[in-house]
Amino acid sequence: MLPKLFFGFLITVVAIFALLLVLVIVGGIIAGLLAPFLGNVPVSYNLRSIRARWTSTIVAIIGIAGTVGVFVAMLSLANGFKATLVASGSPGNALVMRAGSPTEMMGGISLDSVKLVQDAPGVAHDSSGPLITQEVVGVVPIPLISTGTDANVQVRGVSPNVLQIRTFVKVSQGRMFQPGLSELVVGKNASKTYSGLTVGNTINFGGGHWQVVGVFDAGGSAFDSEIWCDAKILNQVLLRPPNIFQSATVHLDSPASFQAFKDSVTSNPQLNVDAIREVDYYAKQSTTMTRLITVLGGLVALIMAVGAVFGALNTMYSAVAERGREIATMRAVGFSTWSVILSFLFEALLISFVGGLIGCFAVLPLNGWTTSTMNFQTFSSIAFAFKITFRLLGLGLLFALVMGVLGGLLPAVRAAIRPVAVALREL
Amino acid sequence: MVKVDGSGGQSSLIQVRDLDKTYRRGGEVIDVLQGLNLDVEAGEFVAFMGPSGSGKSTLLNLLGGLDVPTRGRITVAGDEITHMSSGRLTEWRARHVGFIFQMYNLIPVLTAFQNVELPLLLTKLSKAERRSHVETALGVVGLTDRMHHFPRQLSGGQEQRVTIARAIVSDPTFLLCDEPTGDLDRKSADDVMTIIEELVGRHHKTVLMVTHDPVVAARASSILHLDKGVLVEGKHASQLTGAGGVA
Numbered sequence: 150m151l152p153k154l155f156f157g158f159l160i161t162v163v164a165i166f167a168l169l170l171v172l173v174i175v176g177g178i179i180a181g182l183l184a185p186f187l188g189n190v191p192v193s194y195n196l197r198s199i200r201a202r203w204t205s206t207i208v209a210i211i212g213i214a215g216t217v218g219v220f221v222a223m224l225s226l227a228n229g230f231k232a233t234l235v236a237s238g239s240p241g242n243a244l245v246m247r248a249g250s251p252t253e254m255m256g257g258i259s260l261d262s263v264k265l266v267q268d269a270p271g272v273a274h275d276s277s278g279p280l281i282t283q284e285v286v287g288v289v290p291i292p293l294i295s296t297g298t299d300a301n302v303q304v305r306g307v308s309p310n311v312l313q314i315r316t317f318v319k320v321s322q323g324r325m326f327q328p329g330l331s332e333l334v335v336g337k338n339a340s341k342t343y344s345g346l347t348v349g350n351t352i353n354f355g356g357g358h359w360q361v362v363g364v365f366d367a368g369g370s371a372f373d374s375e376i377w378c379d380a381k382i383l384n385q386v387l388l389r390p391p392n393i394f395q396s397a398t399v400h401l402d403s404p405a406s407f408q409a410f411k412d413s414v415t416s417n418p419q420l421n422v423d424a425i426r427e428v429d430y431y432a433k434q435s436t437t438m439t440r441l442i443t444v445l446g447g448l449v450a451l452i453m454a455v456g457a458v459f460g461a462l463n464t465m466y467s468a469v470a471e472r473g474r475e476i477a478t479m480r481a482v483g484f485s486t487w488s489v490i491l492s493f494l495f496e497a498l499l500i501s502f503v504g505g506l507i508g509c510f511a512v513l514p515l516n517g518w519t520t521s522t523m524n525f526q527t528f529s530s531i532a533f534a535f536k537i538t539f540r541l542l543g544l545g546l547l548f549a550l551v552m553g554v555l556g557g558l559l560p561a562v563r564a565a566i567r568p569v570a571v572a573l574r575e576l
Numbered sequence: 577m578v579k580v581d582g583s584g585g586q587s588s589l590i591q592v593r594d595l596d597k598t599y600r601r602g603g604e605v606i607d608v609l610q611g612l613n614l615d616v617e618a619g620e621f622v623a624f625m626g627p628s629g630s631g632k633s634t635l636l637n638l639l640g641g642l643d644v645p646t647r648g649r650i651t652v653a654g655d656e657i658t659h660m661s662s663g664r665l666t667e668w669r670a671r672h673v674g675f676i677f678q679m680y681n682l683i684p685v686l687t688a689f690q691n692v693e694l695p696l697l698l699t700k701l702s703k704a705e706r707r708s709h710v711e712t713a714l715g716v717v718g719l720t721d722r723m724h725h726f727p728r729q730l731s732g733g734q735e736q737r738v739t740i741a742r743a744i745v746s747d748p749t750f751l752l753c754d755e756p757t758g759d760l761d762r763k764s765a766d767d768v769m770t771i772i773e774e775l776v777g778r779h780h781k782t783v784l785m786v787t788h789d790p791v792v793a794a795r796a797s798s799i800l801h802l803d804k805g806v807l808v809e810g811k812h813a814s815q816l817t818g819a820g821g822v823a
Contacts, residue, residue, distance in 0.1 A: 189697045189698050190697075191686075191690065191694075191697060193686070193690065194683065194685060194686060194690075197685035197686070198685050200685075201684070201685050474679075474681060475681070475683050475684075477681075478675075478677070478681040478682075478683070479683075479694065480666065481640070481642060481669065481675050481681075482669070482670065482675065482694055482695045482698075482742070483666055483667065483669050483670025483671075483695060483698045484666070484694075484698065485663060485666050485667075486662070486663070486666070568643070569642045569643075570637040570642040570643040573642070573677065573681070
């Protein structure tokens with residue numbers, strides 16, 4: 150009973166402290182940014198003081214720039230990974246897997262089930278019939294161009310009409326594979342990353358010889374890191390049971406038809422499947438890795454931020470120490486405590502803002518730069534690009550301002566509350 | 577006429593009654609000012625003299641609202657400042673007091689013009705009005721041609737003249753000068769004192785000045801000595817420097 154009460158009290162205290170800290174930071178940022186309008190101390194005083202102490206200012210700026218750079222880079226990495234996976238899904242497609250399967254890799258759906266699914270309401274049709282692709286996924290080792298060492302590549306067996314279902318995928322070089330043949334089309338990232346995945350080349354895996362006949366562009370989605378072939382052939386090569394697939398993807402009449410489709414397939418007693426919007430499936434797939442990158446990146450940025458805040462604190466404390474008599478003089482001639490606090494906050498925010506801007510600009514060249522990592526859901530490599538957005542840059546600048554407030558507030562208060570008569574006597 | 581016995585009337589610009597100031601240093605209690613009384617009429621020029629540690633600067637800080645007394649009362653132009661909050665005291669200083677410091681205390685990163693303009697930034701004057709006031713103040717101290725110079729580009733005497741311009745630009749009720757010539761050569765000190773005399777004589781300013789220098793003190797209309805925290809009337813200017821007056 151007593152420990153419970155104690156922890157309850159502790160959590161309340163921590164929550165109040167956190168709330169106060171947030172209020173101080175938000176209030177500090179707003180007040181500091183409005184200082185030129187709210188306070189009386191001329192901005193030229195701050196600008197020239199910063200210039201006069203340029204060495205310590207540069208140290209603080211570099212510290213903040215580095216922290217913001219890492220912060221934005223990490224977030225852009227997570228953002229890029231998520232965007233790559235989310236782009237793989239289309240809102241007009243639905244993925245059908247065995248009920249309870251968290252991923253395609255663990256799914257299993259028979260041809261009989263596929264036939265029932267394709268007759269469900271909401272499934273789009275073209276002249277050749279219902280738009281459905283039953284798929285088989287596997288992982289095969291292919292050497293990396295960069296190191297020559299094997300890396301896991303996701304190979305996806307698809308139906309020949311897959312391009313009518315995933316309409317954003319285009320064959321950019323060569324042609325589509327022919328059904329019934331050991332032919333491959335490879336994603337553009339896979340083609341650039343792995344050895345032998347060029348049109349006209351033949352590679353071996355799963356005991357078979359495969360000819361690369363085309364390269365496709367999947368619009369920067371995860372499919373760009375995959376290689377595609379005929380599902381039936383892949384099933385044979387991987388020695389899997391015939392007519393058993395891992396998932397089926399249907400193209401719907403419209404995104405609005407999804408609920409009717411899902412209700413139909415999940416309520417059909419002959420089926421033991423679940424349906425999910427393709428876009429939601431891939432968003433869910435990205436969660437683990439995105440969270441991992443965000444948490445690890447956040448930790449690194451947090452540790453760096455502590456250093457940067459101390460840098461800013463040092464800069465502002467030395468500014469206050471160097472200018473003790475100036476501040477006292479201003480207060481003697483009538484500048485209020487509030488004006489002095491605002492002035493120093495403004496100065497700290499200005500330094501941190503410049504640091505933030507530099508940090509943001511420094512990582513901008515990373516935007517679009519492609520890297521790859523293991524997708525823990527498929528155990529295969531996935532290529533994705535750093536994706537720096539205006540939102541991330543805004544977050545980076547906000548992060549810089551938070552560091553500015555934390556580094557500038559205490560010295561500002563110290564400057565303002567020091568007894569004037571004492572400070573005037575300082576040499 | 578300056579009085580130190582508490583017999584001044586309500587018409588005095590500055591009234592100080594039973595003023596005590598005590599500092600604590602560790603466990604030791606130091607009585608700097610004890611039961612001090614003072615009455616200063618408007619337009620007077622009073623010099624405070626006394627040995628180091630006698631409380632001259634402490635008195636000036638108390639009169640200027642930079643410090644608060646342990647006991648007693650200070651009234652300036654009808655405002656009792658001893659019980660004002662810190663914020664009100666700051667506003668009061670901006671309206672009523674012009675400070676002239678020994679070390680000038682100019683802001684090094686601002687030009688002479690901007691330094692003088694500082695007190696006016698606390699007023700509602702327009703930019704043009706501020707410019708006009710600053711130019712007038714710099715004209716009084718003879719530095720209109722140096723207004724765009726930074727303090728490091730000025731001599732000590734010129735810096736002190738800028739300080740005087742800053743002190744008078746908002747037309748305060750009185751000026752407090754803490755060793756205004758303490759860091760200057762004799763010629764510059766003489767120039768500065770001439771300006772202060774003009775402020776009293778021509779512009780009817782009330783000036784309270786702390787100095788160690790009897791020659792400088794002699795230019796005041798009254799001299800008061802602080803000794804062991806108590807004020808006593810001193811010799812008149814002419815008596816200090818001989819029949820010839822100011823050296």
